[in-house]
Amino acid sequence: MAHSGQLLALGGRDVDALLDPVTCIDAVEQGFRDQDEGAPPSGVLGMHAAGGGFHIKAAASAGWKFFVAKINANFPGNPDRYGLPTIQGIVVLFDGVRGIPLAILDSVRITALRTAAASAVAARHLARPDASRLFVAGCGTQARPHIDAIGAVRRLGRIALFDARPDRAQALQRQCVADGLPAKVVLDLAAAREADLVVTCTPSHTPFLDARHVAPGAFVAAVGADNEHKQEIDPCLMAAARVVVDSRAQCIAMGDTRGAIAAGTMTPSDIYGDLAEIVTGRRPGRSSESDVIIFDSTGVALEDVAAAAAVYQRALREKRGKALER
Secondary structure, three states: OOOOOOEEEEOHHHHHHHOOHHHHHHHHHHHHHHHHOOOOOOEEEEEEEOOEEEEEEEEEOHHHOEEEEEEEEEOOOHHHHHOOOOEEEEEEEEEOOOOOEEEEEEHHHHHHHHHHHHHHHHHHHHOOOOOOEEEEEOOOOOHHHHHHHHHHHOOOOEEEEEOOOHHHHHHHHHHHHHOOOOEEEOOOHHHHHHOOEEEEOOOOOOOOEOHHHOOOOOEEEEOOOOOOOOOOEOHHHHHHOEEEEOOHHHHHHHOHHHHHHHHOOOOHHHOOEEHHHHHOOOOOOOOOOOOOEEEEOOOOHHHHHHHHHHHHHHHHHHOOOEEEOO
């Protein structure tokens, strides 16, 4: 593997400039494909703190070409209390064969882009081919990357934006319209019923999306429940849908699947499949136009490896980033 011999520092602007949605989606899909074909397992360590917590996710790519450790702080009160992002952290990329540190990357943008890319991979394989109406619940950091990523795999004719704080939805709507996207603000979750693509990316601890809000045939990317205290999808809706997970073990421990299991509406054996099985074709995706399919996304480290490696390799080609002394 070629590398520059230098340790690169790549900030959020570098990540945005170097990682477009299509590149990230393709890289993340290949990561899930590699996982199904025997890539090294990933690991996670979490610690709670007052007002938030820290977690470390680590994984290697196929053949140990790259190894990544991501250290994130997640403090939901930051935006209102301090004007800071909820999630802050770094991604460290290594040469997995020789152990050479290659790059330190801003994890906020990596996390946002790779999470949206995973949802888009799931939508590519599980949403109806003609799906064009997107509903987004939660207009924070994850919303715009999801709009761009879902828009890369489905032609979007309508985008409905909902947030408990309408001013956030309005700000995102103005941004979208300025970029030529057909976005509008809605004030009620009932508008989700008109969508065939639904994304929930909120910090909610209480499930809010239920069967009344989801039309037959819809695809739902449930993104917000990334720890054991969060929940967005009603357990009865989880039980009625075909549930595909990014990681069985992780979703049972901290996703909306965990909430449904705790409520007694699902058991682990009710999980239809994981995304790696879907992308490799070992398990079929949609069986009918009326299937409601929920992708329970808790965020797995293979996505970080895929995204960070794609950024690093392009940074070398374009000579971008700040070289640090070792």
